[in-house]
Amino acid sequence: MASELITIKIGGEAGFGIKVAGATLSKVFLRAGYEIFDYSEYPSLIRGGHNTFEVTVGPRVRSCVRPVNLLIALNQQTFDQHLPELSSDAGIIFNGVKVKPTSKDFRLFDVPFSELAKNSGGTELVKNTVALGAGLAVLNAGVEGLLMLLKQVFAKKSPQVITMNLNAASAGYDYVKTHFKEPFPYQLKSLPPRDLMYLTGNEAVGLGAIAGGCSAYFAYPMTPSSTVLEYLTKSGPKVGMLVRQPEDEISVLSSAIGSGFAGIRAMVGTSGGGFSLMTESLGLSGMTETPVVIFMAQRPGPATGLPTWTGQADLRFLLHAGQDEFPRMIIAPGDAEECFYFTAEALNFAEKFQLPVFVLSDKNLGEGGMSVPTFDPAKIKIERGEWLKEEDLAKMGQYLRYRLTASGVSPRVLPGCMGGVHEANSDEHDEYGHSDESAKTRTAQMDKRMRKLEAALKEVPDPKLYGPKDAELTIVSWGSTKGAILQALEELLSPPAGGGDKDGVGAVNFLHFTYLWPFPTPNAAQKLLSAKKLLVIENNHSGQFEGLIKEHIGRVPEEHLRKYDGRPFWPHEIVEKIRKHLSN
Amino acid sequence: MISNPNIVNPLKPEDYSSEVFPTWCPGCGNFAIWAALKNALSELKLPPHRVALSFGIGCSGNFNNFVRANVFHSLHGRALPAAMGIKLGNHELTVIAMGGDGDGFAEGLGHTLETIRSNVNLTYIVHDNHMYSLTTGQTSPTTALGAKTKTAPLGAYEYPLNPLALALSAGGSFVARGFAGDIPHLQSLIAEGVSHRGFSFIDVMQPCPTFNPEMSYDWYRGRVYRLDEAGYVPDNRFRAWEVAQAPLDKKIAIGVLYKEDRSILEDNFPELSKTPLVKRDLNKLDIRPLFDNFK
Structure with missing residues (x-):
């Protein structure tokens, strides 16, 4: 790979904050003016498995790259397992008290994490912070950025916790500076600051939902979609969005469609297994022409599959899910920037064409952190499609919810409007919404629904x-x-x-x-x-x-x-x- | 179609009728529930455009074509989640969900328990005829032991589910039973349920003369008694439990078994306190402060 890219990998036992440590490192580099892309691997366990986090840093980064140039091995398994991923000039930081070096082919930095953690007034828990300080020293990157970030991260904790972490970071940093004088081939000096954000694809989807005017987000936890639910639970209510975790995915999508009928922008999030339960409601959205956005974070299957790994094998599932035929749209963003803007756009398409719209992501994009130019909310225009108001209805005779139109789109009415009572019907229906099984009505309504896809195609951007x-x-x-x-x-x-x-x-x-x-x-x-x-x-x-x-x-x-x-x-x-x- | 859809007052029961006449069998208990609902809505002076009705699938689900209000006809078992979504989207609407015993106690049982637990402010009317009738007579979760059906020709062999005990154990804040043979009483139950702040659960004993002729109007009339006339006060969950345990083939209590005021689901969402979600101004969202965390 291009030589100006540096990849750092941290590994340790599950449950010991590997991901948090890694994300901290990513943010330090972001603030130092670098672009980043990170990637984590973890088993579907809370404790005891092997977790890794790797981040590629450079002036211009589009993806995590290998080989790894610096390995921070918090346990023996990390040291042993990842040797084949290292560049020939890579370094390994480890604690020689606990980890026995099984290779001498690389630059070895034996740093007594636990001892330094204890000396800085901390417990074993802050050894990750020691390791981060040591890593920055090896990369000749300066420790100030890390210290400032730690102060912010622990701002709400006690002064002891803050001091303990600051001491730990400095101790790791100083130890390397004192004991290892020979320069490491990979150096990360600060660059001029840039207007970048660091976030995961899932956080960008959450922000896109908020910016796109989603008023209710329903989801049942399922990796790798859950971090959208968590992010929105925390941030959605700040701007008036309701977030709810119902009893199952069937309820999730049914509720969102109910909310769409009531006239708000509603969205759900899930992964393949959860979407399997949602397929019947997908048809409900298609038949009743109720807008809804479905965020789908793919993971390999079938069945439980590989819960915490990545894949792109649900495209055909989404395309064909549900009995019979009805229009749907599928949008698959390629990075966090597209996650943000396309999620907002999905909310527009759902209302303009009154159909289900998928935002199709996966574990790699959803949980990978990356740097992107700071989003511009002014670029998002809320387009709510065609609506009739009470004054329009007063001039009309009967309101026809499923009026046959050239575009296939029939104007909607907000339930609650005087003169606009109507029926959203999962049975085949006439223009009013009453159940109607005649061949003529069936063909006319089927054609009307499918016409919306032709109309949508005219607005879909090119690859x-x-x-x-x-x-x-x-x-x-x-x-x-x-x-x-x-x-x-x-x-x-x-x-x-x-x-x-x-x-x-x-x-x-x-x-x-x-x-x-x-x-x-x-x-x-x-x-x-x-x-x-x-x-x-x-x-x-x-x-x-x-x-x-x-x-x-x-x-x-x-x-x-x-x-x-x-x-x-x-x-x-x-x-x-x-x-x-x-x-x- | 009603010639002037803007008539609000005075509201008459027929203002809630669509131009489609019900397709139920002659003598079907659904006619009575239809009448009681329309009476209750006019009694409460709720104009059709302020009411949203959510339906499942079954004979009760066909109700959607026969009423004039905002109607959402969902899928089998899904009347409640859809109603939940409607209510959260616009909690100024009066929301009523309807389904049969198959809908609420088989396909949608999980939703029933969850919605009772949530205490969202809506009303759920179960058309409980102890049979799958739209599909012409198969066993339902409330079919009596030994009752012969198309799928249990030797008699139903699973213990029937007890909807009232279920609702009480799930923490129901309004648990009631009605009878389709007593329209004025059912009307008052529906009106009371709709007026209740929280989730109101009304299990309606509904004769099905076509597929469950054994449980006829006369069969019910010999067993039904009114709790209010018996001096019953619905303020004790344990007493309510006792009433709910009485076997249907002995005595059938109708009325409110239990009622309490407690916090409703909507109370937990501060974002609903000022205005319904449907009135949020989407063009005035300032999301830039949320970017700080990512810098």
């Missing part, structure tokens, strides 16, 4: 093309693979150090799909048809999006790269695949 306009090979992908592919492109499109052939320059570009359904826009179809060769990259077994290309574009992509082991793509895997293809 974004990254890299040169024309290329020998066009990478096609969707959603959260964006970061790894962009990071790979950075390497492929930059001339190799030391001159020589231009490698992939001009040879490869990347078509990234975020608005997945309805599909395809005319421009997307044209691009997919005219590309010289297609390489489809997906985090699933069967090539679910590749199948859509075959079905709806009529082209068989030349190459694909698929992964379904629960891990995200690493940029070097993509670079390898493309170099191999280009060299053939």
Whole structure:
């Protein structure tokens, strides 16, 4: 990978605050003017498993990259297990009292975490803070940023807790500065400050929901969607949003649809198993034409599957879920920035076209922290679709909730408006909403509902093309693979150090799909048809999006790269695949 | 269709009728519940546009076509979650959910317990005919032991669920039983339930002359007695439990078994205290302060 990127990995036993320690480190680097992208691995356990957190830091970062350049091993397992992931010049920080070095191939920094923690007035618990201080010293990054952040993080705790943590950080930092004089090859000096935010995809979805005017969020906890529920429970009420955890996912989506009928913007969040329970209500939204936004954070399945790992294997599930046919939209953001703006946009689409809209994410994007330009709420315009008010109704005869229109969209009325009583009916219904099983009404209402998808397609943005306009090979992908592919492109499109052939320059570009359904826009179809060769990259077994290309574009992509082991793509895997293809 | 939909006063029961005449069998208990509901709404002077009704699926679910109000016809077992969503979206609406015994005690039992527990301010009327009738006569959770049905030709073999005991044990703040053979009494129960601040649960004994002819109007009339006429005061959960335990084939108490004032679900959401969610101004949201945590 590009040499200006540095990857630091922290590992230890589950339940010992690995994630918190890692996120603290990420934020210190963010404030030092760096871009970051982090990634954590943890088993579905509270205590006793192996947890890791890795963060890639640099002036420009699109994805977590490997190899790892600095490993902070809080236990023996971390030291032993991750040696193959290290660069040849990597360093390992560990506590020699508890961890026996099983390799001498790397720069070893033996730092007595526990002893230093005790000396700073703390317990074993603050050893992570010692380790963070030590890590910053190895990277020659200065400890001030960490001290300031710790003061903020523990602001509400007792003065003893604050002092203990500050002492611990300084102790780790000073120990390394005193005992290890030889400079480490990876250095992180502060850069000029930038207007960036550090957050996970899920937090960005939460913020997008708030900014997009979602008034009620319903969810039942399920990894990896739960952090949206947690974030909104904390932050939603500050701006007047109601957040509720009902008894099951069936109730979650039914309640949200009830709220949509009442006239508010409602949203739910879940993962595949929870969505399995929601499928019947998805049809209810489709049939009653009640807007709802469904945030879906994918994890590998089937059944319980790999609860805390990642995958992109639910695209076809969402596309076809529910009996019979009804329109729906699927939006798959590729990074935290898109999570924010597209979630707000999903709320608009749901109301404009009166249908269910999915925001499709996964564990990799949802729980990965990343730096993004500070969001601009002014870019979000609330568009609530067509509504009739009491004065409109007074001029009309009868209000027809399911009036047959050219666009398929029938104006709504807020329940509570005088003259606007109506029936939202899960049975097939006439224009008023009464149950009607006649062939004529059935066909007319079916056509009306499906027309909305044609109308929506006209407003759906085209996929974004990254890299040169024309290329020998066009990478096609969707959603959260964006970061790894962009990071790979950075390497492929930059001339190799030391001159020589231009490698992939001009040879490869990347078509990234975020608005997945309805599909395809005319421009997307044209691009997919005219590309010289297609390489489809997906985090699933069967090539679910590749199948859509075959079905709806009529082209068989030349190459694909698929992964379904629960891990995200690493940029070097993509670079390898493309170099191999280009060299053939 | 009503020619002038803006008539508010005086409200008559027929103002809540749609132009579709019910498709229930002659003698169906649903007619009585339909009448009692319309009477209660006009008694309470609640205009149709201020009322939202949520339905499940079953003979009771077909009710949706026969009433004039804001109607949400949901799925089997889901009348309550939908009603919950409507109420939280706009708590100024009067919300009433309706479903049958299959809806509330089989497919939607989890929702029934949760909604009772939540004490959200809405009313739930169960059309309890002890049978699946829209699907032509299969066993329901409240079918009496030994009763012959299409799916239990030798007689129902599972102990029938006791809706009132269930509601009491889940912490119901208004637990009542009505009888479709006594419309004025049922009307007063519905009116009292709708006026109750909290979740009101009304289990209505509903004869089904087509698929459960054994439990006819006459069968019920020989057993039904009114709690208020018996001097019963509904302020004690233990006494209510005793009443709820009486076997249906002996004596059937109708009226309010238990009633208490306690905090409702909406009290726990400060965001509902000023205005209903539906009146939030979405163009005046200032979210920038939330960015500070991410800097």
